[in-house]
Amino acid sequence: MEERKLTVRAVERALDILICFTTDTDLGLTEISSKIGLHKSTVHRLLTTLEEKGFITRNQATEKYRLGMRVWELAANQSQEDDPAHILLPEMERLRDVLGETVSLYLQDGKERIRIQAVQSNQAIRRVAPVGMRAPLSVGASSKVLIAFAKEEVRAELLESLEWVSDEENGHYVSQLSEIQALGYATSFEEREPGAAAVSVPIYDRSHHLAAALSVSGPVSRLSMQKMKELAPMISEAAGRMGKMLK
Structure with a gap:
């Protein structure tokens, strides 16, 4: 029984190492150790195993680690049949071409949102949106959409679980959600x-379940509050088309 617990713990720690690379491309031993809170000797042993299996590769010159080819092999074999990031990409590209701004697709994951797809603006000054980025659900337009249009019980649970600076901040957020539900869209400005x-x-699937949040972002010099209000109907129309593509 004890051996099983240790084995599971080792797997959890190895996965924690891989998760570090969702926000960084190259990391040193000390950086990884600090991120996951483990002694460097333990991290080094885990990295050696991951490297042997092809999940991690090490740059001999810099002594930095990065994801290995085995990770990309797994990703390449992931089923795309029900993957919204794959299915909705052409529509996202069309929306980017019409609006000229960066288009992103978000899902809720626990108390965070994660960007699962992004199409960058072609303009010289643009907002770069890295896929895989996580952000708290307590701030941002897509976060508010994912909460506002969630099922009532899910929304209540999320609001209860999020950490707030003050009750006033919480109250302001809740009042915002009611306005967002009435408007059908959310905005964020810095x-x-x-x-x-x-x-x-929001993007709803064919069963009218909330599937994702579709977001258009850019610099405040181009996306004023008035401009975002004007764009909202076009984004909603695109979201409607996208929803019909999802089961």
């Missing part, structure tokens, strides 16, 4: 990143 703005709408 809420998470200085100089960045975004407008987001």
Whole structure:
């Protein structure tokens, strides 16, 4: 029984190492050790095993680690039949071409949102949206959409679980959700990143279940509140087309 617990713990720690690379491309031993809170000797042993299996590769010159080819092999074999990131990409590209701004697709994952797909703006000054990025559900246009249009019991559970600076902040957020439900879209103006703005709408699948949040983002110099209000109907129309593509 004890051996089984140790084996599971080793797997969890190895996965924690791989998860570190969702936000960084190259990491040193000390950086990984700090991120997951383990002694460097333990991390080094795990990295050696991951390297032997092809999940991690090490740059001999810099002593930095990065994801190995085995990870990409697994990703290449992932089923795309029901993957919204794959299915909705052409429509996202069309929306980007019409609006000229970065288009992103978000899912809720626990108390966070994760960007599962993004199509970058072609403009010289643009908001770069890395796929795989996570952000708290307590801030941002897409976060508000994922909560506002969730099932009532899910919304209540999420609001209860999120950490707030104050009751006043919580109350303001809840009042925002009611307005968003009435409008059908959410906006954010320099809420998470200085100089960045975004407008987001829900995507419902064919069973009318909330499937994702569709977001258009860019610099505040181009996306004023008035501009986002004007774009919202076009984004909602695109979201409607996308929803019909999902089971």
